[in-house]
Amino acid sequence: xxxxxxxxxxxxxxxxxxxxxxxxxxxxxxxxxxxxxxxxxxxxxxxxxxxxxxxxxxxxxxxxxxxxxxxxxxxxxxxxxxxxxxxxxxxxxxxxxxxxxxxxxxxxxxxxxxxxxxxxxxxxxxxxxxxxxxxxxxxxxxxxxxxxxxxxxxxxxxxxxxxxxxxxxxxxxxxxxxxxxxxxxxxx
Amino acid sequence: xxxxxxxxxxxxxxxxxxxxxxxxxxxxxxxxxxxxxxxxxxxxxxxxxxxxxxxxxxxxxxxxxxxxxxxxxxxxxxxxxxxxxxxxxxxxxxxxxxxxxxxxxxxxxxxxxxxxxxxxxxxxxxxxxxxxxxxxxxxxxxxxxxxxxxxxxxxxxxxxxxxxxxxxxxxxxxxxxxxxxxxxxxxxxxxxxxxxxxxxxxxxxxxxxxxxxxxxxxxxxxxxxxxxxxxxxxxxxxxxxxxxxxxxxxxxxxxxxxxxxxxxxxxxxxxxxxxxxxxxxxxxxxxxxxxxxxxxxxxxxxxxxxxxxxxxxxxxxxxxxxxxxxxxxxxxxxxxxxxxxxxxxxxxxxxxxxxxxxxxxxxxxxxxxxxxxxxxxxxxxxxxxxxxxxxxxx
Numbered sequence: 001x002x003x004x005x006x007x008x009x010x011x012x013x014x015x016x017x018x019x020x021x022x023x024x025x026x027x028x029x030x031x032x033x034x035x036x037x038x039x040x041x042x043x044x045x046x047x048x049x050x051x052x053x054x055x056x057x058x059x060x061x062x063x064x065x066x067x068x069x070x071x072x073x074x075x076x077x078x079x080x081x082x083x084x085x086x087x088x089x090x091x092x093x094x095x096x097x098x099x100x101x102x103x104x105x106x107x108x109x110x111x112x113x114x115x116x117x118x119x120x121x122x123x124x125x126x127x128x129x130x131x132x133x134x135x136x137x138x139x140x141x142x143x144x145x146x147x148x149x150x151x152x153x154x155x156x157x158x159x160x161x162x163x164x165x166x167x168x169x170x171x172x173x174x175x176x177x178x179x180x181x182x183x184x185x186x187x188x
Numbered sequence: 189x190x191x192x193x194x195x196x197x198x199x200x201x202x203x204x205x206x207x208x209x210x211x212x213x214x215x216x217x218x219x220x221x222x223x224x225x226x227x228x229x230x231x232x233x234x235x236x237x238x239x240x241x242x243x244x245x246x247x248x249x250x251x252x253x254x255x256x257x258x259x260x261x262x263x264x265x266x267x268x269x270x271x272x273x274x275x276x277x278x279x280x281x282x283x284x285x286x287x288x289x290x291x292x293x294x295x296x297x298x299x300x301x302x303x304x305x306x307x308x309x310x311x312x313x314x315x316x317x318x319x320x321x322x323x324x325x326x327x328x329x330x331x332x333x334x335x336x337x338x339x340x341x342x343x344x345x346x347x348x349x350x351x352x353x354x355x356x357x358x359x360x361x362x363x364x365x366x367x368x369x370x371x372x373x374x375x376x377x378x379x380x381x382x383x384x385x386x387x388x389x390x391x392x393x394x395x396x397x398x399x400x401x402x403x404x405x406x407x408x409x410x411x412x413x414x415x416x417x418x419x420x421x422x423x424x425x426x427x428x429x430x431x432x433x434x435x436x437x438x439x440x441x442x443x444x445x446x447x448x449x450x451x452x453x454x455x456x457x458x459x460x461x462x463x464x465x466x467x468x469x470x471x472x473x474x475x476x477x478x479x480x481x482x483x484x485x486x487x488x489x490x491x492x493x494x495x496x497x498x499x500x501x502x503x504x505x506x507x508x509x510x511x512x513x514x515x516x517x518x519x520x521x522x523x524x525x526x527x528x529x530x531x532x533x534x535x536x537x538x539x540x541x542x543x544x545x546x547x548x549x550x551x552x553x554x555x556x557x558x559x560x561x562x563x564x565x566x567x568x569x570x571x572x573x574x575x576x577x578x579x580x581x582x
Contacts, residue, residue: 171213
């Protein structure tokens with residue numbers, strides 16, 4: 001049942017079935033949503049994100065993204081217990097400076113879909129809203145295990161959006177590492 | 189290098205650790221020439237602050253010489269700088285409004301979760317103050333990595349000794365902001381609870397902002413003497429009923445503005461899950477709450493309450509009724525250090541603000557463990573300890 005108020009679907013206390021509304025070919029039943037305001041013009045924010053090959057710069061758990069063509073890219077992502085999961089992502093919608101939506105192709109290790117929306121926020125820059133749907137590996141247990149290892153997509157998405165904001169606003173990603181060697185050990 | 193590392197309650201040691209180096213383009217590395225022990229460091233020492241890890245390097249009041257710069261630092265090797273304790277990016281919405289301690293980007297993304305959960309939004313990073321404030325290595329060390337060095341550190345002109353400017357890093361701007369938040373008008377009477385470093389700088393600042401009378405409240409005689417030196421009238425709460433005294437001294441009106449600078453720190457972090465632990469320590473539990481309650485009761489109707497003292501969790505028995513009925517205004521928050529640096533450096537150079545009076549002890553960095561113990565045990569005599577990495581051991 002959809003909410004009757006104006007709240008985003010990701011904040012709903014209901015079962016998240018309605019969250020797939022507006023996502024073409026929605027895949028997955030767990031939803032993760034987050035908004036962040038980035039103090040940069042919408043064109044710059046959209047353009048940075050649209051070049052998927054750059055996303056591993058701030059997406060901690062993404063090992064690599066191989067851009068095959070304008071619509072298709074191959075993702076390799078860290079999973080709990082030293083594993084990786086892979087899928088092909090297909091762009092289903094792309095409106096410059098407005099939104100990018102995707103869905104995973106057949107055979108994905110973790111079927112997923114989602115959309116990233118970009119909205120001009122005037123003097124405050126750009127509001128980026130991410131909605132991600134996914135099927136956790138091995139259902140609820142998989143989700144708990146992933147959370148223990150901090151690879152749960154909701155946690156990842158929240159932290160990745162913060163890093164995206166840091167990168168665009170400050171030109172770098174904040175780290176407490178005291179030197180290059182420690183930085184290597186800590187990761188992003 | 190040598191650095192003062194936390195290993196547990198009342199256990200700080202001089203450790204040998206890897207030298208810091210440039211990690212991000214806006215970084216610089218400084219060679220520390222002076223660093224102070226802050227009252228809030230005692231809370232780390234006493235084991236009250238969660239998310240500390242053995243080996244964490246302490247210290248958030250420090251200055252030194254630039255020895256290495258990243259590609260996007262605007263500093264030059266050889267410059268002397270004082271470093272703000274708040275780590276702020278200078279480019280987010282909040283930094284744009286000079287709300288540096290509310291910086292969106294000072295905290296590493298992973299470290300933002302705790303503050304987001306506790307406070308609703310993450311705050312800026314801090315040097316040497318647990319992992320919930322970023323896990324950054326602090327300045328009680330021979331060298332420090334300073335992020336965002338193009339917006340944080342202020343360059344000190346040659347010929348001004350460290351001891352004059354070191355407190356720009358934290359306690360001077362904190363005391364100044366406290367007085368500014370009291371929105372002092374000429375002729376006002378301002379009451380200041382707590383004559384630690386922040387309270388004493390708030391006393392000086394209040395007079396500079398036009399206060400006619402400042403009434404300082406504490407129980408350490410030496411600290412009250414220092415407040416009196418700057419022209420404050422003093423109340424010793426062990427000898428005097430403070431509310432009664434204030435009402436009589438102000439003709440039954442109450443002080444126009446009140447400043448709560450109680451607590452051993454001006455920016456420690458107390459979270460709800462250790463509130464019980466704090467309360468168990470009667471000195472902290474009762475005094476801290478007592479000061480803000482007393483300040484609100486004494487404040488005149490329509491007056492201003494400024495609260496540099498830190499409350500990180502939840503407070504019981506907050507007199508919300510008195511606060512509402514009297515129509516008081518409260519201003520508080522961590523210090524936007526970067527905002528105040530140019531003005532306060534100028535004030536020091538013009539001799540308008542005295543900073544050196546506060547320093548009671550100077551010792552080599554290697555004596556830091558001894559310094560922590562002294563600071564904890566002798567609060568009347570020890571007002572401020574400055575550690576000098578180069579200094580010969582006595």
